[in-house]
Amino acid sequence: MQVQAAQSQCIFERMIKHDGTVRSACTLCQNMCGLIAHVEAGKIIKLEGDPDNPRNNGHLCAKGLSGWVNAYSPRRVRKPLLRTNPEKGLGLDPHWKEVSWEEAISAVAEKVKQVKQGLLGTRKANPPVFISTFDHWSNSGGVPKAWAQALDGLTGPISANSYCGKAVHPPCLLNLSAFEHTVDAKYSKYVLLIGAQAGSIIHYDTMRVAKHMAEGRPGGIRVVVVDPLSGYAASKAEEWVPIRPGTDVAFILALVHLLLNEYKIFDAEFLKSKTNAPYLIGEDGHYVRDEKTGHPLIWDPVDGKAKVFDDQTIKDYALEGSCVVEDKPCNPAFQIVKEHVKEYQPEQVAEITSIPADTIRRIAKEVGEAASIGQTITIDGKVLPYRPISISWYRGLSAHKHGTLAGLAALILPTILGAIQVPGGMSAHPSYPESITEDGLLAAKSDIGTPYPPRLVSKPRRLDAFELFPISYITSVNIPAVLNNPEKFGMDPTEFTPPYMMFIVRDNPVRNTYAPENVVAGLKKIPFIVSFNVDLDETANSLADIVFPDIHHLEKLAESLYLRIADPGYWYAAKPVVKPPFEHPWDHLVSNVQILLEISERAGFIAEVYSNLNRIWQLGGTTYELDPNRKYAYEELVDRRLKSWLGPDKGLEWLMSDEGGLLKWHAKAEEEYKGVFRKSRIHLYYEFMLKAKEDVDRTTKELGIKWDTGDYQPVPDWKPCSSYTKKNSGYNLFLISSKMPIMAHAVGRFNPIPMQLVAARKHLDSLLINPETAAKLGIGNGDRVVVESWKGRKQTAVAYVTDRVHPEVVAVSQHKLDTGLDLNDLAVLEEDTMDFLSGGVDSCLLVKVHKA
Numbered sequence: 001m002q003v004q005a006a007q008s009q010c011i012f013e014r015m016i017k018h019d020g021t022v023r024s025a026c027t028l029c030q031n032m033c034g035l036i037a038h039v040e041a042g043k044i045i046k047l048e049g050d051p052d053n054p055r056n057n058g059h060l061c062a063k064g065l066s067g068w069v070n071a072y073s074p075r076r077v078r079k080p081l082l083r084t085n086p087e088k089g090l091g092l093d094p095h096w097k098e099v100s101w102e103e104a105i106s107a108v109a110e111k112v113k114q115v116k117q118g119l120l121g122t123r124k125a126n127p128p129v130f131i132s133t134f135d136h137w138s139n140s141g142g143v144p145k146a147w148a149q150a151l152d153g154l155t156g157p158i159s160a161n162s163y164c165g166k167a168v169h170p171p172c173l174l175n176l177s178a179f180e181h182t183v184d185a186k187y188s189k190y191v192l193l194i195g196a197q198a199g200s201i202i203h204y205d206t207m208r209v210a211k212h213m214a215e216g217r218p219g220g221i222r223v224v225v226v227d228p229l230s231g232y233a234a235s236k237a238e239e240w241v242p243i244r245p246g247t248d249v250a251f252i253l254a255l256v257h258l259l260l261n262e263y264k265i266f267d268a269e270f271l272k273s274k275t276n277a278p279y280l281i282g283e284d285g286h287y288v289r290d291e292k293t294g295h296p297l298i299w300d301p302v303d304g305k306a307k308v309f310d311d312q313t314i315k316d317y318a319l320e321g322s323c324v325v326e327d328k329p330c331n332p333a334f335q336i337v338k339e340h341v342k343e344y345q346p347e348q349v350a351e352i353t354s355i356p357a358d359t360i361r362r363i364a365k366e367v368g369e370a371a372s373i374g375q376t377i378t379i380d381g382k383v384l385p386y387r388p389i390s391i392s393w394y395r396g397l398s399a400h401k402h403g404t405l406a407g408l409a410a411l412i413l414p415t416i417l418g419a420i421q422v423p424g425g426m427s428a429h430p431s432y433p434e435s436i437t438e439d440g441l442l443a444a445k446s447d448i449g450t451p452y453p454p455r456l457v458s459k460p461r462r463l464d465a466f467e468l469f470p471i472s473y474i475t476s477v478n479i480p481a482v483l484n485n486p487e488k489f490g491m492d493p494t495e496f497t498p499p500y501m502m503f504i505v506r507d508n509p510v511r512n513t514y515a516p517e518n519v520v521a522g523l524k525k526i527p528f529i530v531s532f533n534v535d536l537d538e539t540a541n542s543l544a545d546i547v548f549p550d551i552h553h554l555e556k557l558a559e560s561l562y563l564r565i566a567d568p569g570y571w572y573a574a575k576p577v578v579k580p581p582f583e584h585p586w587d588h589l590v591s592n593v594q595i596l597l598e599i600s601e602r603a604g605f606i607a608e609v610y611s612n613l614n615r616i617w618q619l620g621g622t623t624y625e626l627d628p629n630r631k632y633a634y635e636e637l638v639d640r641r642l643k644s645w646l647g648p649d650k651g652l653e654w655l656m657s658d659e660g661g662l663l664k665w666h667a668k669a670e671e672e673y674k675g676v677f678r679k680s681r682i683h684l685y686y687e688f689m690l691k692a693k694e695d696v697d698r699t700t701k702e703l704g705i706k707w708d709t710g711d712y713q714p715v716p717d718w719k720p721c722s723s724y725t726k727k728n729s730g731y732n733l734f735l736i737s738s739k740m741p742i743m744a745h746a747v748g749r750f751n752p753i754p755m756q757l758v759a760a761r762k763h764l765d766s767l768l769i770n771p772e773t774a775a776k777l778g779i780g781n782g783d784r785v786v787v788e789s790w791k792g793r794k795q796t797a798v799a800y801v802t803d804r805v806h807p808e809v810v811a812v813s814q815h816k817l818d819t820g821l822d823l824n825d826l827a828v829l830e831e832d833t834m835d836f837l838s839g840g841v842d843s844c845l846l847v848k849v850h851k852a
């Protein structure tokens with residue numbers, strides 16, 4: 001490793017400033033705001049937002065502004081650590097011993113070499129190496145991916161995948177060909193947030209959305225938040241609508257029913273031309289297809305006959321009614337959806353959600369009127385549909401047993417209004433390349449799982465049982481459960497082999513997943529675990545064999561080298577501001593992937609890494625193609641990557657210069673509003689779910705395992721989670737968690753500045769309880785209380801009495817910070833808490849509360 005470190009010296013010696021300002025980016029959360037760092041005597045003394053960066057226009061949140069502080073923490077890992085206690089487990093002292101970098105790298109390289117040469121077992125593990133990382137904005141798409149592929153390895157986060165985007169990412173990939181969505185607050189007049197906090201420095205694209213929401217007030221924009229807790233978004237909204245946890249889908253489908261069946265407000269032209277709403281559906285729920293081409297049919301009411309959906313002679317598309325094709329009765333998909341949602345009458349939904357029926361009716365009317373069906377707006381000389389109704393959902397829908405189905409239900413609402421990637425409607429990023437299937441439907445081209453077309457279902461062989469989840473995007477949350485009970489996923493425990501090695505980078509599954517003792521028990525089965533840490537965390541102390549000092553985000557050259565290039569109009573980078581506080585020459589490291597490169601060289605497969613990089617970075621056939629027979633310094637890899645992407649004058653020298661690291665251009669309307677210009681159709685009716693269900697049913701039956709496929713529905717329903725159905729006089733409160741702007745993915749708990757803010761605001765680390773509920777239980781403000789789940793798991797917390805929470809709910813922040821409660825310790829992954837579409841975990845917990 002001496003070589004890799006020394007080769008990077010010129011980056012620091014020539015380009016890292018000892019004094020002055022440096023343009024970079026914050027990577028503490030997924031929003032990645034541009035920043036300016038002020039450096040004196042080689043130390044960061046201040047951060048501020050980059051005023052030239054369109055992502056955040058000079059603003060940084062509290063966690064971003066204080067992000068430099070823990071770079072100088074006494075807790076910081078500065079030398080490699082070796083576990084000397086062979087026993088692993090929660091709360092056990094690993095007896096860390098400091099070792100030299102050379103000793104640590106040699107030990108890991110030898111293990112990797114044995115993996116590569118197949119010397120560690122007679123059966124091949126799938127995968128032999130697993131990299132668990134949530135540092136996807138700086139450690140994906142480059143060396144880690146190429147390195148893992150050379151070992152037939154797997155990468156993916158365990159932690160956030162438990163609760164995060166199960167209701168968001170599959171629907172966004174389905175109808176927006178993007179990973180995530182947010183609101184177009186610049187043009188929107190009405191923003192409906194359901195279990196989401198857009199505009200409050202939480203969620204996605206936080207600074208831009210907050211800026212546009214602020215500029216739209218007073219009077220220009222109305223924000224309505226539907227949530228069991230009045231969090232940061234609700235506290236700033238025009239209206240907070242408390243809702244019983246886990247009932248959001250019933251509320252959403254009631255809105256859809258009212259818009260379609262009572263108010264008759266929907267974008268008929270959009271549905272006809274841009275969705276599968278006119279496709280004819282047979283009695284079996286599948287498309288009615290043309291006998292010759294196999295393509296879906298529609299009904300042309302003008303000519304009075306069925307035609308293939310893309311027939312050039314179509315005069316109009318029927319959305320409603322019924323017809324007969326080849327003696328088979330059928331209906332347009334729109335009619336099926338319209339009839340399906342009639343059961344969600346406001347009066348019945350009021351009993352489910354606790355939202356008054358009049359409120360449901362009013363919000364539906366407001367949403368429909370705000371959509372401004374038929375209106376247009378001119379942007380850059382182009383007349384575009386104008387749908388100033390932004391609808392957003394997130395963890396509130398995702399973190400439930402039926403989370404993915406909930407997201408597909410939520411997607412129906414903006415789809416019927418034509419508010420998909422048009423001015424004022426849903427916005428999405430980062431975008432993926434698109435293709436059009438033979439059925440005329442949008443298919444995202446992604447290196448992660450996409451819901452459509454659903455993947456082939458087969459006997460699981462991968463560590464995360466990915467093969468049993470044909471519409472999910474990522475299922476690495478399953479890994480501890482598979483390791484503990486492979487037979488429950490259809491794997492023969494006598495044939496199943498855990499990975500030989502695991503690498504953990506900025507991921508803490510022991511704390512941030514569920515039932516930590518179960519996570520530890522599973523991951524302990526992986527013989528050798530390597531962790532990269534700025535600060536030692538629960539996962540490293542419980543499981544790691546070797547810990548490498550990780551590089552602080554302000555010392556790192558982001559492996560991806562860019563942030564949000566898929567957002568049209570700008571490109572910017574995260575680059576090192578100062579050197580890490582490691583002994584020489586390791587203080588010249590700019591990325592922990594340099595250690596991976598050194599390991600691959602010593603283990604004899606660096607040529608494969610280069611070949612993989614040629615493919616991943618699309619260098620093949622260009623002047624920047626890597627020669628597998630050569631040795632490259634990391635800086636040269638970065639230089640070639642940049643020049644091949646941005647142009648020959650935009651290499652590493654440019655990136656590290658004062659003016660480097662930010663590009664801006666004027667985005668075209670067709671880049672920014674893809675929903676208007678898209679040639680493919682999107683889904684209103686999820687016909688593909690039926691085939692996926694058939695495949696999963698067949699495979700799981702062959703495997704002899706119990707598997708719930710009830711959520712594979714072409715039109716979603718509300719389904720109660722187990723907490724809803726098990727509620728009784730003893731266990732009668734729902735425990736939920738919420739996010740706050742000063743804490744991101746638990747990173748901030750090692751930073752004293754955010755922790756001071758927490759200490760000054762006791763409610764941030766307390767159990768929030770409604771005054772009415774507290775009075776019934778005899779609980780006062782500041783009382784120590786016991787929270788016990790119906791699964792028998794207990795924790796204590798300090799009560800904070802407030803009317804900001806639904807009477808049937810007690811709420812905590814997403815992380816225990818000091819005296820609070822850790823919801824993840826109470827959550828479990830079991831049959832009644834698992835989302836069988838995605839593998840997600842239900843975090844709406846049924847509990848009882850009493851004084852300690």
